[in-house]
Amino acid sequence: MLKRIAAIGAVIIIIFLLIDCSMQKVAERDEGYTQSNLWAYYLYTDRDIRWAPRASESYHFTFTAQDGSQPQESSIVYSTDAPLVEVKNYLASLGYRAVEHNGWSEKWEKEGNVTPYFYISHDSKSHSLTLCKVDFR
Secondary structure, three states, rough: OHHHHHHHHHHHHHHHHHHHHHHHHHHHHOOEEEOOOOHHHHHHHOOOHHOOOOOOEEEEEEEEEOOOOOOOEEEEEEOOOHHHHHHHHHHHHOOEEEEOOOEHHHHHEEEEOOOOOEEEEEEOOOOEEEEEEEEEE
C-alpha cells in the first residue's frame, strides 16, 4: 500500500513539473498571457505587477526568467494608451521614485536600493505602455 501511495505521489509530482514547464513557456511568449491563465498569473507574475492598476481595458502580462546575469522580469503591458499618471502614482505609493528618463522609458528605484527596480516604457508604434519589475533573485 505504501509503495502505491509513493508511486501515485511521484506521478503527481511529475505531472505538475511538466505542467509548470509548459506554463513557463506560455508565460515567456512575446504575446504574453492574461489573468485568466491562473497558473501563469499566480506563479510567474510578480506580486507588485499583479497589484498594478488596470489602467486600460486591454492588457496582458509577460515574464522572463532569470538566466545567468539576465534579471527576472515581470510586466504588465497596457495595449492602448493608458493614463501614465495612474502607473506613476502606483509606483510612488510603493516607495519608488523616478531616477532616469530617456524619452521613451523611465526607471524607478527605491532610495538606497539598486534592485528591484521598475521601468515604464512607451511603444509609439503600438501605442502600448509597459510597466516592468526587474529583479535578481
